[in-house]
Amino acid sequence: MDEKLLVVDKLTTSFQLQNGWYPAIEDLSFSLNRNETLALVGESGCGKSVTAYSIMNLLPKPGSRIDRGRVLFNGKDLVGLSSGEMRSLRGSKLAMIFQEPMTSLNPALSIGKQIAEVLYYHNGTSKKEALKGALELLEQVKIPAAANRLNDYPHHLSGGMRQRVMIAMALAGRPEIMLADEPTTALDVTIQAQVLALLDDLKKEMKMSMIFITHDMGVVARVADRVAVMYGGYLAEVAPVEELFANPTHPYTEALLQSMPRLDRDIDNLKPIPGLVPSIDRMPKGCRFAERCRHKIPRCEQLMPELLPVNSDGTHTVRCWVRASQNISSGDAKV
Amino acid sequence: MSLFPKAGGLHRTFNDLVRVFNRNKTSWAGLILLLVMVVLAVLAPWIAPYDPIDQNILQRLSPSSTEHLLGTDQFGRDILSRILWGARISLSVGTISVLLGMAVGTVLGIFAGYKGKFWDYLIMGVMDVFMAIPTLLMGLMVVAVLGPNLVNLTIAIALTVAPRFARIARAPTISIKNRDFVEAGRAMGFSDMRIMAAHIFPNILGELVVMGSLWVATAVRIEASLSFIGLGVKPPTPTWGGMIREGFQNILSEPWISIYPGIFILITVLAFNLLGDGLRDAIDPKLRNS
Amino acid sequence: MLKYVLKRLGMSIPILLAVLTLVFVIIRIVPGDPAMVVLGDQASAEALEALRAKMGLDAPLVEQYLTFLFGALRGDLGLSLLSGKPVLAEVMTVLPYTIDLTIAGVLIGVVFGVPLGVLTAVYRNSVTDYFIRVLSLFGLSFPAFYSAILLILVFAIQFQFFPVISDPDLSDYGQRLEHLILPAFNLGLIMVAYITRSTRSSMLEVLREDYVRTAKAKGVPRLIVIFRHALQNALIPIVTVIGLYLGVLIGNSVLTEIVFNRPGLGKLILDALSERDYTLLQGVMVIYAFIIVVVNLITDLTYGLVDPRVKHQ
Numbered sequence: 001m002d003e004k005l006l007v008v009d010k011l012t013t014s015f016q017l018q019n020g021w022y023p024a025i026e027d028l029s030f031s032l033n034r035n036e037t038l039a040l041v042g043e044s045g046c047g048k049s050v051t052a053y054s055i056m057n058l059l060p061k062p063g064s065r066i067d068r069g070r071v072l073f074n075g076k077d078l079v080g081l082s083s084g085e086m087r088s089l090r091g092s093k094l095a096m097i098f099q100e101p102m103t104s105l106n107p108a109l110s111i112g113k114q115i116a117e118v119l120y121y122h123n124g125t126s127k128k129e130a131l132k133g134a135l136e137l138l139e140q141v142k143i144p145a146a147a148n149r150l151n152d153y154p155h156h157l158s159g160g161m162r163q164r165v166m167i168a169m170a171l172a173g174r175p176e177i178m179l180a181d182e183p184t185t186a187l188d189v190t191i192q193a194q195v196l197a198l199l200d201d202l203k204k205e206m207k208m209s210m211i212f213i214t215h216d217m218g219v220v221a222r223v224a225d226r227v228a229v230m231y232g233g234y235l236a237e238v239a240p241v242e243e244l245f246a247n248p249t250h251p252y253t254e255a256l257l258q259s260m261p262r263l264d265r266d267i268d269n270l271k272p273i274p275g276l277v278p279s280i281d282r283m284p285k286g287c288r289f290a291e292r293c294r295h296k297i298p299r300c301e302q303l304m305p306e307l308l309p310v311n312s313d314g315t316h317t318v319r320c321w322v323r324a325s326q327n328i329s330s331g332d333a334k335v
Numbered sequence: 336m337s338l339f340p341k342a343g344g345l346h347r348t349f350n351d352l353v354r355v356f357n358r359n360k361t362s363w364a365g366l367i368l369l370l371v372m373v374v375l376a377v378l379a380p381w382i383a384p385y386d387p388i389d390q391n392i393l394q395r396l397s398p399s400s401t402e403h404l405l406g407t408d409q410f411g412r413d414i415l416s417r418i419l420w421g422a423r424i425s426l427s428v429g430t431i432s433v434l435l436g437m438a439v440g441t442v443l444g445i446f447a448g449y450k451g452k453f454w455d456y457l458i459m460g461v462m463d464v465f466m467a468i469p470t471l472l473m474g475l476m477v478v479a480v481l482g483p484n485l486v487n488l489t490i491a492i493a494l495t496v497a498p499r500f501a502r503i504a505r506a507p508t509i510s511i512k513n514r515d516f517v518e519a520g521r522a523m524g525f526s527d528m529r530i531m532a533a534h535i536f537p538n539i540l541g542e543l544v545v546m547g548s549l550w551v552a553t554a555v556r557i558e559a560s561l562s563f564i565g566l567g568v569k570p571p572t573p574t575w576g577g578m579i580r581e582g583f584q585n586i587l588s589e590p591w592i593s594i595y596p597g598i599f600i601l602i603t604v605l606a607f608n609l610l611g612d613g614l615r616d617a618i619d620p621k622l623r624n625s
Numbered sequence: 626m627l628k629y630v631l632k633r634l635g636m637s638i639p640i641l642l643a644v645l646t647l648v649f650v651i652i653r654i655v656p657g658d659p660a661m662v663v664l665g666d667q668a669s670a671e672a673l674e675a676l677r678a679k680m681g682l683d684a685p686l687v688e689q690y691l692t693f694l695f696g697a698l699r700g701d702l703g704l705s706l707l708s709g710k711p712v713l714a715e716v717m718t719v720l721p722y723t724i725d726l727t728i729a730g731v732l733i734g735v736v737f738g739v740p741l742g743v744l745t746a747v748y749r750n751s752v753t754d755y756f757i758r759v760l761s762l763f764g765l766s767f768p769a770f771y772s773a774i775l776l777i778l779v780f781a782i783q784f785q786f787f788p789v790i791s792d793p794d795l796s797d798y799g800q801r802l803e804h805l806i807l808p809a810f811n812l813g814l815i816m817v818a819y820i821t822r823s824t825r826s827s828m829l830e831v832l833r834e835d836y837v838r839t840a841k842a843k844g845v846p847r848l849i850v851i852f853r854h855a856l857q858n859a860l861i862p863i864v865t866v867i868g869l870y871l872g873v874l875i876g877n878s879v880l881t882e883i884v885f886n887r888p889g890l891g892k893l894i895l896d897a898l899s900e901r902d903y904t905l906l907q908g909v910m911v912i913y914a915f916i917i918v919v920v921n922l923i924t925d926l927t928y929g930l931v932d933p934r935v936k937h938q
Binding site: 361460461463464465467468469470471472475476477479480481552556557559560563564565566576579583586587590593594597600601604605608609612 | 640643644646647648651652654759762763765766767768769770771774775777778782871872873875876879880883884894895898899906910913914917918921
Binding site: 095096103109121155 | 750834835836838839840841842843844845846847849853854857858861931932933934
């Protein structure tokens with residue numbers, strides 16, 4: 001059942017700063033199963049968006065590059081694919097929606113045309129047919145009075161409506177994987193819930209897999225099957241969503257959960273994480289989280305720990321000198 | 336982002352300047368070309384091989400030779416010497432008119448922004464009207480009416496330059512005029528204009544330098560154009576535009592009389608453009624590479 | 626959209642009045658007696674008096690101003706002191722030449738400048754970009770009269786492709802075009818420099834926009850991303866560039882006409898200057914004031930037409 005649709009293998013992507021190239025993600029490995037929603041979680045600057053852009057080959061150039069690693073989609077390596085081959089996958093098999101619905105739509109084209117474009121260039125439908133398809137897609141994302149909206153320009157629409165248009169555009173190519181980069185962050189809370197529900201429905205309806213990027217643990221709880229927590233360009237912890245919330249192991253995951261407002265907890269007990277994510281040209285040598293970590297031991301600042309399993313079936317992995325070894329030893333004791 | 340630090344010694348300012356220059360090599364090219372021109376202009380009395388006005392009918396219209404490197408014009412005057420002396424006119428009219436326009440414009444802009452309401456409308460309205468008239472036409476009208484000489488030429492160009500600087504100075508004035516330190520300065524007995532100037536200059540210095548350089552380029556071009564039309568400094572004083580005008584009569588047989596001075600106009604204008612353009616790239620983060 | 630048009634129209638009128646006033650003021654600050662400037666200091670008192678009356682200088686200044694202003698708005702620009710003909714008629718005879726020249730110049734500027742600007746923006750910091758940028762700086766450093774002289778020397782005198790003097794018979798379209806090409810390129814090549822630079826900076830900004838990234842994420846072909854998604858938005862500010870560089874265009878057209886000895890407003894100015902015909906000079910300036918205000922209005926309206934955010938208000 002767990003067919004691996006996408007495998008990211010030791011992916012390293014660097015950015016050019018004034019005095020050289022620095023990795024924004026390093027030796028990143030994870031996989032996405034068919035029909036699964038994987039949440040990539042972390043603070044801004046942790047490399048979650050870079051990961052998505054690397055998969056889509058949308059890194060801003062010049063100024064960034066993939067140094068090494070593979071991105072296997074249905075067994076085919078996307079890294080090093082010709083721009084033409086990559087283009088035919090983008091928007092069809094691989095679709096992406098973005099954080100800023102206000103600026104992500106072209107202000108000079110009607111929304112109908114912007115959606116129809118995908119059908120026109122990927123499926124080779126005629127322009128007229130493509131517009132008809134665009135209308136169906138607008139209805140599918142539940143835009144009211146869709147027929148009257150086709151010729152509207154983005155500035156006519158609210159943020160929530162624009163994000164629906166973005167989703168319609170992403171669906172147009174009937175993607176196997178949808179990458180959603182903080183799609184609800186810029187929206188009001190009520191609209192956020194509607195859009196999340198819509199995405200969830202569509203995902204089931206269209207049998208998509210999804211990589212959902214967010215910094216919001218509340219959203220993670222709603223949408224994700226599995227969670228990958230990122231910090232400083234590395235995966236800190238990967239686990240199925242229930243397991244992660246029940247048994248957060250990495251100190252960073254713990255801190256993230258404690259900084260999240262919850263109904264069952266007094267607002268005074270919110271604990272913001274002290275300090276900031278180090279910038280990519282000032283990454284520490286050992287564990288990236290060490291300088292903000294309450295549990296650190298001397299070794300943390302010397303050596304980067306491995307991502308090791310902490311439960312018996314190996315679905316929960318953690319990169320931590322303190323916690324991973326403890327759990328393994330306690331596990332050993334049980335056996 | 337300002338070009339110069341608000342505090343710090345001359346040494347630091349110099350280092351910052353070098354850093355800004357290093358960010359964009361074209362500004363170095365502009366600066367070097369410009370320095371060459373300035374040196375030639377300053378040293379003209381000593382390095383010019385002949386008197387620029389002395390006529391020598393026996394040697395008129397001679398092409399370039401060891402005696403006259405760039406040849407002579409229809410009065411037998413040495414073209415190289417006239418070009419070197421002409422550099423003084425071009426550079427001084429260009430820089431003085433822009434400095435004048437910059438000073439007047441900046442003061443008016445700060446005044447308009449600070450006073451607001453009626454004064455703002457009046458001053459900026461008048462500035463808009465001045466800006467609507469093309470620089471060449473403005474120069475043409477003013478010089479045609481007041482008479483062609485160095486002072487009128489300079490005033491004419493300054494008139495079209497001033498509004499651009501008024502705009503540059505006005506915007507930051509409006510944004511800082513209600514801040515605390517203006518009140519504080521007033522309490523200490525400083526005049527409002529002095530307080531405003533002290534706080535605004537560091538903010539707009541970079542833009543003043545960039546726009547100043549680009550406008551000197553335009554001013555040199557306009558001066559040459561007006562001299563070419565016959566509205567420049569009166570002959571026999573050598574000006575580049577005037578030399579091209581005189582040479583144009585013999586363009587079929589002795590084209591070099593017009594060609595050589597034109598090269599110097601081109602290099603001078605290019606130098607200021609390279610300088611201004613390079614500096615703008617270096618200090619405007621929007622235009623820098625991602 | 627109608628509201629936008631009316632608003633812009635309403636804004637142009639005070640600007641027109643103000644520019645006309647400025648022209649009046651500048652022409653009237655002539656030191657001493659304009660009549661004497663025209664006739665020279667040997668002129669008899671009667672001749673001076675007659676000329677003053679003819680120029681309307683005997684009336685009070687306010688009356689002169691109102692006469693000028695209402696005359697200008699009605700199209701009455703007075704009589705040329707030199708030819709005795711109405712200034713407006715003089716202007717209208719040569720206006721088609723100037724219009725031919727400037728429109729051809731702008732067309733050349735757009736046809737070459739926009740693609741070059743796109744090229745430099747898409748391949749920014751490449752050798753091509755650097756080369757074209759330095760070249761365009763060269764272009765806008767050329768005084769138009771000097772580039773005109775060089776073009777004549779090479780293409781009219783050395784190779785004799787085009788006539789040295791551009792004075793076509795307007796009813797002969799072949800000749801009209803033949804006489805237009807060289808002066809139009811002189812004007813156009815300098816416009817190419819300006820338009821390349823504006824297009825480049827405008828494109829660089831647009832290429833960074835989120836919607837360009839969206840278009841790439843949709844898998845739209847690269848050329849479609851560049852031209853449909855980026856350039857279409859970048860062109861919106863470029864439209865105003867024509868208005869912005871109108872001053873350069875007018876100044877350069879005057880110089881071009883003078884060097885090519887081509888009939889037009891520029892040549893008219895030169896005649897007015899050499900004959901001290903202040904009425905003619907003032908009249909041509911009034912016409913330029915009208916042209917400036919009208920062209921700015923047109924670019925504003927075009928801007929409204931290409932930007933859907935304005936169009937659908």
